[in-house]
Amino acid sequence: MTEKEIFERTRKLIYENMIKGRSKNGKKFHYTKPAPERYPFQFFWDTCYHVFILSALGEHDMAREHLISLFAMQEDDGFVGHMIYWNRLKPGRMADFFQSKPQISNLYKSHMSALIQPPLVAQAVAKIYENSGDKDFLAEMLPKLKKYYLWLAKNRDFDGDGLLTIISPFESGIDWKPTYDVALGFPEKKADWRLFLKVVWIDFRNFLNNYNLEKINKKALFRVKDVGFNTIYAQNLQALSRLCHVTNDDDDAYYSSLGDKVTESILKIMYDEKDAAFYDVYGKKNTKIKILTPTVFYPVVIDGIPHSVAKKVMEAHFFNEEEFDTSFPLPSVAKNHPSFNPEESLYIWRGPTWIAHNWFMHQFLMESGYKEESKKMIDSILKLIAKSGFREYYNPFTGEGYGAKDFTWAGLVIDMIQMEKRNKSA
Incomplete structure (x- = not known):
């Protein structure tokens, strides 16, 4: 396949999956469906991926509109859900229903889920700025980004170590990752209907608790610090710091320092020197889950991870x-x-x-x-x-x-x- 062919096929796919319109409360939306039938909603990290694709295609205006759409329903405290149901009466699958707060309004108007996804959005904004030099767009998005990352730090750093905790297997974007079996009390078994029920049960319990994070943290039914999720978080705090620096925003030092704290905790809590691997951890004791998935070498990409550590991890596993x-x-x-x-x-x-x-x-x-x-x-x-x-x-x-x-x-x-x-x- 030639370079021209892959660009043309990708452009065709993106255009065919793209949708735009206006919600019943007057908000504009413009996004690309990850897949036209199975995934018709606007997903958080998929939108960020689409920004990278659109930027590579030279479609900077569309890339900007995708991110504006993603943040169109941002809550006052900064929260943005992992899925936006634009003009949907209800989620497509019953399991998705329990990923939103139990509100009657969610049945008949546009709303967000109550879960999060890997916070890739600062890098997505940076990609648009690097390719277009659009400072007006950067000025528009930066306050929204800052509110979002502050929400993450305030609400999902349960232990004060800088690392974010996910409360559902569906928050990491890596659904059914085998490391989560251990956190669910389902270790070393072949996945079957019992695992499915355990996962849906977690979302259902969160739903019954109205996604009150204080209650969810205390009950600790599913309390995982995913190494891939936190690697992306660290990278994006660094990206946000650079974006602040470009606009002469004094908060660049804060986000840089927070990124350093996350990186240090990844090394201290997740790195296993004997195995030369970065592991997901779970529970209040940060118990390592020693199962090898590609995220065991994800942190090697972070500025601040020692070269010697990165080299050991890559040689041992990659x-x-x-x-x-x-x-x-x-x-x-x-x-x-x-x-x-x-x-x-x-x-x-x-x-x-x-x-x-x-x-x-x-x-x-x-x-x-x-x-x-x-x-x-x-x-x-x-x-x-x-x-x-x-x-x-x-x-x-x-x-x-x-x-x-x-x-x-x-x-x-x-x-x-x-x-x-x-x-x-x-």
Whole structure:
């Protein structure tokens, strides 16, 4: 597949999945559905991914409108939910219903969920600014970003260590991640209907508690600090600090310092020196969950993680043939873990390849001298699209596409291609 072909196919997909309009209360919305049928809502981190794709396509106006839409219903305290149901009478699935507060108004008008997703939005705003130089847009978004990240720090740092806690498996974006089995009291078993009920039960209990975070924290039914989620948080605090600096906003030092605190806690609480891995932790004692998924090496991308640590982690796991070496990287759990299943299933992050992992690690590989590996990330995605089209996830051995069709994430490859070109010309 040529570069021109992949750009054209990605543009076509994005346009076909795009929707715009006005809600019944007069708010404009403009976003891209991750998939036209299965995921018709505006999702938080999917919108951020779409900004990277749109920016790579040169569609800066659309990218701006996507983020304005994402923050159109931001609450006064800064909160933005992980899903926005624009002009929807109800969520598409009953399980989604319990992810919003129990309010009658949610049944008949646009509203947000009560959950969060990885806070990728500061980097998304930075991408638009870097590509367009639009300071007016930056000035419009910066107060909203600051309120949002302050809400996260105030409401989800349960222990005061800087790390954010997720209260549902669906908040990390990595649904059904096998590490969560342990936090749910379902360790070392094959996923089945019992696990499904345990996960839905967590959301239902949060729903009954009206998503009161103080109550949820005390009950600690599901209290996980996800290393991938917190890596993205640290990166985006650094990005927010840089955006503040560009606008001469004195808060740049605050967000830089908070980013440093998160990074230090990732090293102190999540890093296991013996295993050379960063692990999710759960409960009030921060118990490490020693299951190898790609997030065990996510923190190597953070400015502030020692080079010696990053090198150990990459050598121990990323390049380990028994763990993450497949024809189409990266599998969503190590091949040698009992939960690994490369096929299609309800429990979707337990083996198949998801493009988000490739995109997330690509820049680090490219800038750290792993040229062959960074190129393999791109070539693998192009082969997957050529073989199976734009799918939600793929078999890491055969490249067969699974899940939702016309799913947008594979379009991130054009952002990766552009990064490679800029890196070569630098």
